[in-house]
Amino acid sequence: MDPTTSMYVAQGIHGIAYGMVLFLIASGLTIIFGMMGILNLAHAAIFMLSGYFCYQIIAMTGSFWLGLVLAPIGTGIFGIFLERVFMRSIRASGHLGELILTLGLSMVILGLVKVFWGTQSLPMQVPEIIQGMVNLGGLEYPIYRLFIIGMSLVVLVLMVLLLYKTRLGKIVRAAVSDRDMVNALGINIPVVFMLVFGVGCWLAGIAGVAIAPILTVFPGLADQVGMDAFIVVVTGGFGSLAGAFVVSIIFGLLSSYGIQFLSQLAPVLMVIFMAIVLAIRPNGLFGVKE
């Protein structure tokens, strides 16, 4: 490949890798929103927290793989704890209360992270096998990003199987479309909520660990990547997994090619895209009217 094509291809794969990470965060957000009507503003902070968990596990045990498995699980358990202690008790006070509660939670998590780990960037080393470059028909490409794409695809397939092939998935999908009816059918909705919230946080946790070696771990991570994930959910349509997936990939590509051509204004492109989509379809690309 000549240098120009290889540059385009490299940026394209970069974009897909970032899009997959965005999708891991946004999928949790959008399922939680679809089921409970809560837009969890603490999701970005939870995503960042997972990076710190992984850093801590690596610092204690020295194994990246252990961190990759345990940090998201720890994040999921933390999410379940948040749901049980905070979300459940204020369900009655409406959207406004929930938004502000999750905003408060996110501020507290950020504040505590700064207390425990400080504000500096913490670097993270990946093991030898997924370090270095691989040759893709003349293009030298970092293995780690391919590893992210592969891992995200595995998680994605698992999620699709869980949602569309199991009884639990059926219940979740039914609850997204009509929560009260499912509750009336005798299914314990609060427990399903708790599980979904945990799984959503687990997905964000995987994304947090995946992105940590590239961007390092720092408190600004929540704002930087989390904001993109929120925009994805709004643009894709609240509660729509397909929308989240499509928009995540578009945003990943927009951001990687945007940095290539308009390095100053890459973040602006996403907001412009969102504005155009919402001007035409106020409920998002795949959103249904409430």
Added chain:
Amino acid sequence: MMKKTIKPILWLALLVILIFFPKLFGVYYTNVFVTFAIFATYAVAVNVLLGYTGLLSFGHAMFFGAGGYGTALALKHIDGLALMPAIGIGFLAAMLLALVLAPLVTRVSGTAFAMIHLAFGQLFYILALKLRHITGGEDGIGNFPIPAFTIPGLISIPLKGDPVNFYYLAIVIMGLSLWLMWFFTKTPFGQIQVGIRDNEKRIDYLGYKIPQTKAIIYVVSGAFSGLAGCIYGLFHNLVSADGSLGAMISFSPIIAAMVGGVGSFFGPIWGTAVFQVIEELTHRFTDRVELVMGVILILVVMFAPSGITGAVNTMKMKWHAYTASKAKMEKTS
């Protein structure tokens, strides 16, 4: 009867305290009070949207910043610009921004409305950081000239480096804005916005155009937020991305409104006062203001969802019920 005589006396007392405030409390607390007045006006402007119309915006900092940047840029680039036109430019800049955004944002409500504002707020924050040649990047625009307040042929009061004179200017402008917004919520049009909050469909059936009605309120809220931001910029003689457009600038009026009581006009002012006191105290012991604010938010949402004014009202009602039942008891016995 008591209330009718006491109220004017209380207002008069407040006026006297405000006039002699710099003499009574010194320069430091005068400056604290100016900050309080600015953020109280800003919180009320946000609450006109949040409490009265039920639209939560996570990005009002963009209006606050538009006001600040508008005035600062005008004063920096236009030689000999007088003070009032400069403030007017800041006000109009925020109003213009609200007018441009209104057609897009008034079509959605609830969570989508909040998130679009989060995104746009972040967009303006990034733009202010990246467009270095216009906004000065992270350093912002500082040390721009602040003209004296003049009425041609009558008086000229210097403001730069004179906190007491600036205090009077800020108090008058903020007081006037508060009065205008209060007046606005009392008009028939202002009552419609409460109707939109409570039952949008019904107002629609009554023949009001919902998006357009929302747009007008949105512009009012944005413009007064801009005015607060403009005075804030003049007060510090600096507008910067973090100081005027940061996420905390968007969140703090919401927190103030929540703490004070959403839906009551004076609630956000009480909230800002509490907020200011807490910030003063926490700054003395720790720099983790964010953590403290987060904990306060969680506590308020979980235990006092209607804020201070709500809690006071409940207590009042309980007290009335208590005295009424006591009177009844005495009668029967």
